[in-house]
Amino acid sequence: MKIVPLTDEDRVSVRMLELACIREYVETIIGKKWEEFDQEVRQKLGASASGSFSHYRDSGLSFVAKEGDKVVGFVFAQMIPWVDGIEKAIWVENIGVDPEFRRMGIGYMLMRRLAEEGKKMGGNVIHSSISPDNISSLLLHKKLGFLAEDRKIAYLDLSNF
Numbered sequence: 001m002k003i004v005p006l007t008d009e010d011r012v013s014v015r016m017l018e019l020a021c022i023r024e025y026v027e028t029i030i031g032k033k034w035e036e037f038d039q040e041v042r043q044k045l046g047a048s049a050s051g052s053f054s055h056y057r058d059s060g061l062s063f064v065a066k067e068g069d070k071v072v073g074f075v076f077a078q079m080i081p082w083v084d085g086i087e088k089a090i091w092v093e094n095i096g097v098d099p100e101f102r103r104m105g106i107g108y109m110l111m112r113r114l115a116e117e118g119k120k121m122g123g124n125v126i127h128s129s130i131s132p133d134n135i136s137s138l139l140l141h142k143k144l145g146f147l148a149e150d151r152k153i154a155y156l157d158l159s160n161f
């Protein structure tokens with residue numbers, strides 16, 4: 001198992017894995033049916049969507065976990081120049097691990113690699129949005145030392161403003 005920077009060769013497999021993780025999140029945490037999302041909406045979901053893949057590939061802060069040639073985990077992240085009064089904050093857009101490879105330390109290794117590389121790039125903090133109902137994600141973040149109690153990121157869609 002190795003953790004390597006995201007490249008173009010991962011595009012198709014990481015897309016499939018991220019969509020599978022999003023589907024799982026939608027069905028188990030939000031409690032909605034995947035079929036409620038039409039094809040156009042599904043295409044735009046996730047950091048691996050065609051509009052944002054290159055951005056995350058080029059951030060230097062997105063990584064995949066590979067078992068042989070198989071992509072079994074991912075983290076998509078980027079550096080934000082200023083947020084909430086903090087210069088150089090790293091934003092985690094999404095992290096996921098193939099269900100068959102969970103509880104093997106892969107999520108932890110992906111986040112550790114992100115933290116190491118982010119620090120080398122001058123990053124001061126990592127921000128990651130967590131649903132309090134997502135216990136695995138919450139416990140993963142806590143194990144890494146994140147302050148995670150009662151934290152959520154509020155959201156305003158400016159297309160409706």
Ligand SMILES: CC(C)(COP(=O)(O)OP(=O)(O)OC[C@H]1O[C@@H](n2cnc3c(N)ncnc32)[C@H](O)[C@@H]1OP(=O)(O)O)[C@@H](O)C(=O)NCCC(=O)NCCS
Binds near residue numbers: 096129
């Ligand atoms: C959250 C997720 C990425 C964790 O990946 P993982 O590779 O299974 O996590 P790890 O094996 O590295 O676990 C690290 C720690 O997290 C905690 N943890 C992870 N999954 C857990 C679970 N199901 N139950 C309890 N603790 C869990 C444990 O503290 C674990 O350490 P331990 O094994 O020494 O007890 C994975 O469950 C996943 O892909 N979930 C679906 C997608 C998702 O929810 N992503 C998060 C969006 S913010």
